[in-house]
Amino acid sequence: MATETRTHRFATQSVHAGASPDPSTGARVQPIYFTNGFVFDSTEQAADIFAMRKTGFSYSRGSNPTVAALERRVAALEGAKAAVAVSSGQSAVLLVLMTLMQSGDAYVASPRLFGGSLGLMRRLDGRYDLKPQFAKGLTPADFEAQITPQTKAIVCESIVNPCATVMDLVGISEVARRHNLPLVVDNTLASPALIRPIEYGADIVVHSTSKFLGGSGQTIGGIICDAGRFDWTATGGRYNLITEPWSDYDGLVITERFPEISFAVACRLFGLRDLGPGLSPMNAFLTLTGIETLPLRMARHCSNARTVAAHLKDHPAVEWVSYPALPGQPGESMAACYVPQGPGSIFTFALKGGEAAAKTFITSLELISHLVNIGEIKSLAIHPATTTHRQLGDADKAAAMVGPETVRLSIGLENVEDLIADIDQALAKLS
Numbered sequence: 001m002a003t004e005t006r007t008h009r010f011a012t013q014s015v016h017a018g019a020s021p022d023p024s025t026g027a028r029v030q031p032i033y034f035t036n037g038f039v040f041d042s043t044e045q046a047a048d049i050f051a052m053r054k055t056g057f058s059y060s061r062g063s064n065p066t067v068a069a070l071e072r073r074v075a076a077l078e079g080a081k082a083a084v085a086v087s088s089g090q091s092a093v094l095l096v097l098m099t100l101m102q103s104g105d106a107y108v109a110s111p112r113l114f115g116g117s118l119g120l121m122r123r124l125d126g127r128y129d130l131k132p133q134f135a136k137g138l139t140p141a142d143f144e145a146q147i148t149p150q151t152k153a154i155v156c157e158s159i160v161n162p163c164a165t166v167m168d169l170v171g172i173s174e175v176a177r178r179h180n181l182p183l184v185v186d187n188t189l190a191s192p193a194l195i196r197p198i199e200y201g202a203d204i205v206v207h208s209t210s211k212f213l214g215g216s217g218q219t220i221g222g223i224i225c226d227a228g229r230f231d232w233t234a235t236g237g238r239y240n241l242i243t244e245p246w247s248d249y250d251g252l253v254i255t256e257r258f259p260e261i262s263f264a265v266a267c268r269l270f271g272l273r274d275l276g277p278g279l280s281p282m283n284a285f286l287t288l289t290g291i292e293t294l295p296l297r298m299a300r301h302c303s304n305a306r307t308v309a310a311h312l313k314d315h316p317a318v319e320w321v322s323y324p325a326l327p328g329q330p331g332e333s334m335a336a337c338y339v340p341q342g343p344g345s346i347f348t349f350a351l352k353g354g355e356a357a358a359k360t361f362i363t364s365l366e367l368i369s370h371l372v373n374i375g376e377i378k379s380l381a382i383h384p385a386t387t388t389h390r391q392l393g394d395a396d397k398a399a400a401m402v403g404p405e406t407v408r409l410s411i412g413l414e415n416v417e418d419l420i421a422d423i424d425q426a427l428a429k430l431s
């Protein structure tokens with residue numbers, strides 16, 4: 001999956017990687033290929049593509065040229081060998097877990113994760129016996145302590161939704177390496193503009209492209225990136241989908257045919273051909289367009305978020321702010337090390353007036369929208385304890401820093417003075 005811009009820098013890749021002028025028409029923008037099927041040259045070619053003996057397009061559930069351009073671009077930005085785009089961030093997490101594991105297997109998971117991932121993990125545990133082994137804390141030693149012979153992977157986020165905690169990816173990847181386990185990192189809140197987890201040892205990177213990559217809150221999507229570095233053959237057959245013959249593909253062994261991109265191929269064959277959550281070409285196109293401005297947007301997201309977080313921290317109605325770029329915050333040194341630009345633009349803060357104050361604050365906002373997305377150009381607010389994290393028990397809510405008094409903000413690209421004025425007028429309604 002070489003891209004023509006492999007040697008270019010990040011902003012150049014954001015604009016160019018994975019797409020070039022259309023050879024048949026000269027169209028400069030990536031065309032949207034709205035077609036389900038692609039005409040075969042011959043029955044031999046059809047059979048070869050079906051059997052994975054040759055690459056080529058056949059049916060858009062498994063691959064499509066517009067979607068492939070998005071896959072190449074995100075793979076380039078993450079420094080991955082290949083990527084597989086899917087219909088949502090939720091299905092990206094699902095496909096990674098299902099491709100790595102079968103019933104009876106387990107994986108070590110961070111105790112601080114996006115609420116939708118926690119909900120999915122609980123459901124997969126109860127119905128399909130895929131067991132999350134939640135670490136008791138955030139240090140590499142906490143992750144290592146949960147590993148058992150059943151463990152097949154380690155899963156964490158780079159920057160945690162919603163509290164902006166920056167994880168020690170180097171330390172956690174050393175644990176993964178020591179136990180010969182793949183490290184899966186959900187990089188949604190950082191985007192590759194802030195953190196490229198593969199550079200710190202991640203083997204698989206997932207995104208909800210619904211957030212910063214798309215950027216404008218128009219389309220749901222997800223993507224799975226394969227670093228192409230993990231040696232699946234050195235695991236004694238523990239990942240049988242990847243290392244053992246597929247009888248319905250003439251005995252195809254993915255690690256033999258596709259040694260550099262084994263995990264991505266397994267995700268495409270099992271995840272897209274069998275399970276089916278493919279991404280629409282239209283959504284791929286909109287996401288590609290969004291990515292072109294990613295580095296510019298992330299710089300502004302971070303600087304606006306830092307200003308708003310600092311303003312909130314000094315306000316008498318505010319109990320605490322969780323944004324580790326502020327001086328004296330827990331995790332400040334980790335944030336300084338991994339994200340000098342700032343830990344993104346999603347963070348939490350707590351009001352002294354408790355749940356009633358949190359709800360009054362949110363409903364009093366005028367410019368900032370009360371809605372449940374993040375990573376958009378527009379600023380957003382939500383009450384996690386009764387929405388995104390409602391399924392957690394009280395102790396888990398406390399651990400995730402989403403108690404009843406907590407508000408989550410996703411700071412956008414507006415003039416920061418206007419955001420602060422809106423926040424101040426909403427806070428004034430509390431007294």
Ligand SMILES: *Cc1c(COP(=O)(O)O)cnc(C)c1O
Pocket residue numbers: 088089090091093114116117157161186188189207208209210211220221222374
């Ligand atoms: C939003 C989100 C997801 C789920 O993505 P969808 O596109 O909404 O399905 C997964 N992980 C994180 C960290 C998220 O913020």
